[in-house]
Amino acid sequence: MFQSxxxxxxxxxxxxxLQEVIKGQSFKDFLGKEYYDTVTSLKTCSTSVSELEKACTFHTCQRKV
Structure with a gap:
């Protein structure tokens, strides 16, 4: 399917x-609580912003309010 x-x-x-997601199912439900909690815990400190994230959110329309 891919060659890279x-x-x-x-x-x-x-x-x-690729696996189809059931219509109406949230990504949290699809991935599962354990996986979701693990991924979200990777960034617990609001001051830890990577250079990539800074570069991707430099425009005001992309910033979280």
């Missing part, structure tokens, strides 16, 4: 298909 030269990709080159 890079690493740290969203999908592996060996990916055969």
């Amino acid at each position: 030269e890079g690493s740290n990709l969203l999908f592996k080159d060996s990916t055969k298909c």
Whole structure:
């Protein structure tokens, strides 16, 4: 399905298909509480903003209010 030269990709080159999410199901429900809690706990300090995040949110319309 995919062929790439890079690493740290969203999908592996060996990916055969993508799973369909049930209509109306939230991403939190789809991923599961344990996974969601783990990922959200990675950024618990509001002052820890990566350079990539800063670059992606420099425009005022992309900032959280």
